[in-house]
Amino acid sequence: MSSTSAPLSAGSLSALEAPSTDGASGARDFAHYLVRKVAAAIVSFALLLVLGFIIFSLMPSNPVEALTRGHPTSAKQIAFLTKQLGLNQPVWERFGHFVLNTLQGHLGYSWQFEEPVATLVIQRLWPTLLLMGSSTIVSILLGMWLGIRSGWRPGKLLDRTSTGTAIAFWSVPTYWLGILLLVLFSTGFGPIPPLFPAGGMSTPGAVGGLAPSHILDVARHLVLPCLTLVLVVFAQYQMIMRSSMIDELGNPYLLTARAKGLRDAEVRQKHAVPNALLPSVTLIFLQVGTMISGAITVETVYSWPGLGYLTFQALNIPDLPLLEGTFIIFSASVIVFNLLADLAYRYLDPRVRRS
Amino acid sequence: MRITRLARRGRPSAHRSVARVRALLAAGTGLALASAVLAAAAVPAAASSGSSGSTLRIQAQTSFSTFNPFTAYFDGDLEVIGAIYPTLTTTNEKGLPVPYLASKWSTSADNLSWTFTIKSGLKWSDGKPITAADAAWTLNLIMHNSVAATSNGALVANFKTVTAPNATTLVITTKAPQANMLYVAGSIPIVPEHIWASEVSGLNNFKNQTTPVVGYGPWQLTGYVTNQYATLTANSNFFLGAPKFHTLIVQYFSNSDAMVAALRSGQLDAVEYGLTATQFNSLKHVKGITVYPQVSATWTAIELNPGARTRSGRAFGNGNPALKDIRVRDAIEMALNKQELVSKTLDGLATTGQGYLPPAYPQFVWTPPASMQLTYSPTKANQLLTSAGYKMGPNGIRIDPKTHKPLDLRLGIHSDEASDAAMAPYVVEWLKAIGIQVTVDSMSFNQLNSDLPKGDWDMLSDTWSTGPDPSYLLSIQTCGDLPLNNGTAGNTDAFFCNPTFDKLYAQQSTEFSTAQRVQTIDQMQQILYQNAVDVILYYPDWLSAVRTDKVKNYFFGTPNAQGFYPTPSQFINWRSATPVASATSSSTSTAIWIVLAIVVVALIGSAVIMLRRRATVGARE
Numbered sequence: 001m002s003s004t005s006a007p008l009s010a011g012s013l014s015a016l017e018a019p020s021t022d023g024a025s026g027a028r029d030f031a032h033y034l035v036r037k038v039a040a041a042i043v044s045f046a047l048l049l050v051l052g053f054i055i056f057s058l059m060p061s062n063p064v065e066a067l068t069r070g071h072p073t074s075a076k077q078i079a080f081l082t083k084q085l086g087l088n089q090p091v092w093e094r095f096g097h098f099v100l101n102t103l104q105g106h107l108g109y110s111w112q113f114e115e116p117v118a119t120l121v122i123q124r125l126w127p128t129l130l131l132m133g134s135s136t137i138v139s140i141l142l143g144m145w146l147g148i149r150s151g152w153r154p155g156k157l158l159d160r161t162s163t164g165t166a167i168a169f170w171s172v173p174t175y176w177l178g179i180l181l182l183v184l185f186s187t188g189f190g191p192i193p194p195l196f197p198a199g200g201m202s203t204p205g206a207v208g209g210l211a212p213s214h215i216l217d218v219a220r221h222l223v224l225p226c227l228t229l230v231l232v233v234f235a236q237y238q239m240i241m242r243s244s245m246i247d248e249l250g251n252p253y254l255l256t257a258r259a260k261g262l263r264d265a266e267v268r269q270k271h272a273v274p275n276a277l278l279p280s281v282t283l284i285f286l287q288v289g290t291m292i293s294g295a296i297t298v299e300t301v302y303s304w305p306g307l308g309y310l311t312f313q314a315l316n317i318p319d320l321p322l323l324e325g326t327f328i329i330f331s332a333s334v335i336v337f338n339l340l341a342d343l344a345y346r347y348l349d350p351r352v353r354r355s
Numbered sequence: 356m357r358i359t360r361l362a363r364r365g366r367p368s369a370h371r372s373v374a375r376v377r378a379l380l381a382a383g384t385g386l387a388l389a390s391a392v393l394a395a396a397a398v399p400a401a402a403s404s405g406s407s408g409s410t411l412r413i414q415a416q417t418s419f420s421t422f423n424p425f426t427a428y429f430d431g432d433l434e435v436i437g438a439i440y441p442t443l444t445t446t447n448e449k450g451l452p453v454p455y456l457a458s459k460w461s462t463s464a465d466n467l468s469w470t471f472t473i474k475s476g477l478k479w480s481d482g483k484p485i486t487a488a489d490a491a492w493t494l495n496l497i498m499h500n501s502v503a504a505t506s507n508g509a510l511v512a513n514f515k516t517v518t519a520p521n522a523t524t525l526v527i528t529t530k531a532p533q534a535n536m537l538y539v540a541g542s543i544p545i546v547p548e549h550i551w552a553s554e555v556s557g558l559n560n561f562k563n564q565t566t567p568v569v570g571y572g573p574w575q576l577t578g579y580v581t582n583q584y585a586t587l588t589a590n591s592n593f594f595l596g597a598p599k600f601h602t603l604i605v606q607y608f609s610n611s612d613a614m615v616a617a618l619r620s621g622q623l624d625a626v627e628y629g630l631t632a633t634q635f636n637s638l639k640h641v642k643g644i645t646v647y648p649q650v651s652a653t654w655t656a657i658e659l660n661p662g663a664r665t666r667s668g669r670a671f672g673n674g675n676p677a678l679k680d681i682r683v684r685d686a687i688e689m690a691l692n693k694q695e696l697v698s699k700t701l702d703g704l705a706t707t708g709q710g711y712l713p714p715a716y717p718q719f720v721w722t723p724p725a726s727m728q729l730t731y732s733p734t735k736a737n738q739l740l741t742s743a744g745y746k747m748g749p750n751g752i753r754i755d756p757k758t759h760k761p762l763d764l765r766l767g768i769h770s771d772e773a774s775d776a777a778m779a780p781y782v783v784e785w786l787k788a789i790g791i792q793v794t795v796d797s798m799s800f801n802q803l804n805s806d807l808p809k810g811d812w813d814m815l816s817d818t819w820s821t822g823p824d825p826s827y828l829l830s831i832q833t834c835g836d837l838p839l840n841n842g843t844a845g846n847t848d849a850f851f852c853n854p855t856f857d858k859l860y861a862q863q864s865t866e867f868s869t870a871q872r873v874q875t876i877d878q879m880q881q882i883l884y885q886n887a888v889d890v891i892l893y894y895p896d897w898l899s900a901v902r903t904d905k906v907k908n909y910f911f912g913t914p915n916a917q918g919f920y921p922t923p924s925q926f927i928n929w930r931s932a933t934p935v936a937s938a939t940s941s942s943t944s945t946a947i948w949i950v951l952a953i954v955v956v957a958l959i960g961s962a963v964i965m966l967r968r969r970a971t972v973g974a975r976e
């Protein structure tokens with residue numbers, strides 16, 4: 001899959017013609033490149049920190065009312081709660097605390113859960129990684145497989161059906177699709193009985209831990225949310241891979257490969273695919289970066305106890321420390337993976353190294 | 356070899372198509388197998404839930420946050436806390452106070468001192484005796500510790516002292532006579548001092564989620580899976596008798612469609628809250644499920660802003676000043692066809708509203724006399740506005756005689772409430788018919804909550820519920836709940852403030868005779884009705900559904916003439932629920948056969964593909 005195994009394209013030929021650089025200057029270039037990218041990432045993070053605080057501070061909210069709604073609450077209690085939540089402080093003071101805490105690694109204390117935000121994030125990280133990880137892997141495999149084959153033979157039956165299907169699912173509101181699958185497969189329809197659970201991550205009361213029955217139980221709960229995400233997301237990979245493959249179709253190196261007597265599948269897999277992969281790699285890194293934030297709608301539809309659902313719960317109050325804390329984590333994740341994508345690009349594409 | 360390859364590439368071969376189809380078939384077969392295996396895994400779980408018959412699965416009202424009774428706010432937490440910690444009293448199915456920890460009680464001649472006799476012989480789940488000292492310690496902590504007062508501080512605001520002269524006697528003295536003491540005593544969970552004394556210093560951070568939790572009640576908290584469900588085990592030593600189910604699982608579903616799906620598939624045994632009229636009707640004819648409408652303890656109203664002001668009388672907010680005019684508010688009430696609203700937006704599953712307190716607790720129901728009633732009549736509403744000087748403008752919108760501006764009001768509705776969205780167009784149309792233009796502002800719950808205390812609204816859709824004691828619902832209409840000048844501390848419903856109402860509120864809180872108290876509360880409801888700040892549209896039925904093929908006696912009591920069951924109480928329902936003897940679902944056996952069929956077909960398909968691939972391996976080479 002690495003670029004070294006790919007035959008020479010026009011781009012790579014010109015790369016060979018470019019003046020070569022020695023090892024020391026290459027390392028120096030890389031160091032400069034790395035410093036530039038890391039500095040840009042730090043600036044992005046700082047900007048997001050400020051932006052996040054401003055957005056959440058501007059949100060219309062009355063957390064004390066939301067927390068105590070319907071509950072006999074005296075004026076004394078309201079005043080105490082307002083002070084306890086820090087809502088009596090001016091915005092600039094709250095911002096100062098927010099920045100200082102963030103720099104010290106403290107993500108704050110959730111008003112709603114009465115627990116450190118970091119603890120809540122760690123508790124819900126694993127369910128999110130499981131859901132998003134599995135759906136991302138399946139989406140990549142399915143989308144790339146279909147994209148490669150659709151792009152290799154554009155206009156054929158497989159291309160028309162897979163592209164149409166992908167676009168249709170991509171256009172469907174995730175929430176609606178989730179509810180539809182939930183109603184169909186968790187309550188059954190016609191002679192089909194209920195096959196999968198309506199929500200949660202495991203059957204209440206069942207044995208937990210690493211028992212095979214528990215693993216199977218979690219997998220069963222995972223099917224519908226994962227399927228919903230895959231159906232909505234795989235189109236991205238399918239469309240980008242298809243488009244990249246079509247771009248490669250007319251290149252002379254493919255004719256050369258065919259002239260060497262290679263089978264069609266070999267020409268496609270060993271020559272066209274490696275050159276068409278770069279845009280998909282970018283997409284994969286971006287997707288992995290957003291993975292940690294979960295899928296708010298899908299986790300909410302299926303009561304999946306992950307970070308997306310946690311964000312939804314935080315928005316309901318709104319629980320500002322929790323929102324700010326999750327925002328920091330999500331932003332940091334996207335920035336880090338963007339940085340990794342830049343570095344990977346440098347490795348995968350010689351043109352980036354030269355530039 | 357080379358020629359063969361070129362030849363293959365040269366013609367779009369049937370071989371490639373076949374290979375592609377086979378690959379797809381293989382992938383499909385793999386997916387089908389994986390799905391079948393996972394679905395098959397469901398079968399034992401579904402079967403066990405029915406056959407064991409000793410686990411009751413209930414939906415939680417909210418997600419879980421903490422089981423610390425001093426700091427818990429959310430209904431999901433409070434339901435569990437109510438099942439695992441005792442109170443001095445509880446309420447029976449009619450909503451009347453009955454003994455719990457206290458076997459009897461008496462008051463002093465001046466009604467300022469209450470003496471509760473605590474049952475002897477009761478034990479916490481760790482075997483230590485429950486004494487009056489535990490109750491005194493709990494109540495004193497709430498009275499003197501701000502963090503401990505987070506949840507129930509308002510309930511003890513009138514308490515002066517709480518002492519335990521001996522193990523079975525608890526004495527509460529109050530600053531003023533407190534008529535609702537027995538309801539208050541039934542609302543504050545009592546905790547074991549020997550467990551909680553060490554937690555006081557870090558009370559705010561103590562979530563009480565390490566199981567098993569030491570307590571006393573019909574249930575003991577024996578398991579908790581973060582943000583998913585709580586497991587409770589029946590207390591066989593409970594003084595009213597052990598619950599009929601051995602285990603109770605309370606699970607939260609984050610959307611009501613999932614909750615209904617879970618009920619249909621047997622993942623839940625009962626849904627007490629949150630059913631919409633559509634969902635309720637769809638469950639009516641499902642085999643094994645029985646639906647129960649209950650008398651409502653809720654009202655839905657349009658609140659009219661009569662002019663936002665602080666306790667000292669300083670006006671603020673941008674509410675339309677026309678709504679300060681009682682004639683405009685009355686006209687709005689008369690313009691709304693509540694009966695049509697109920698039948699068209701709620702499938703008739705509500706009762707049209709008039710009095711402030713909902714019908715669940717009949718002793719407090721008040722209906723305005725015929726002469727006072729503002730019944731639906733657009734004609735009278737138009738006449739009232741015309742006589743008040745609101746002349747009709749050229750475009751059919753009346754002009755405010757004071758501001759000379761068209762009568763244009765904003766209606767704030769909850770964007771996440773289907774019933775609000777259904778109601779709004781009717782209100783717009785009906786008010787247009789009397790010359791009032793309405794602009795609908797669909798807002799999130801947070802936006803609406805944020806706007807309310809700022810007074811930046813004209814009309815808001817709102818819903819409130821009450822328990823057996825209406826004190827809190829009445830309190831939000833008092834002047835004392837208006838905000839302070841700095842904008843804080845207000846818990847007002849709609850900026851209503853009336854000195855006579857406040858006087859009656861104080862009076863009812865000291866009236867120990869139920870008849871007298873009801874009479875006073877009736878007067879308060881009359882004041883509210885005549886001021887038309889809350890136009891009560893309807894009392895929505897409480898809609899529930901139970902898997903009666905698995906559970907019986909969950910709801911009991913005799914439905915009234917309209918077919919409504921008494922308002923539920925989890926404390927009673929969860930104990931009363933009884934497993935049905937043979938509850939194996941027929942759909943389970945169907946599921947087994949279908950899953951087996953899928954597995955067999957998938958296996959045969961895989962075998963055929965493998966055999967064919969093996970047979971053609973030579974051709975492919």
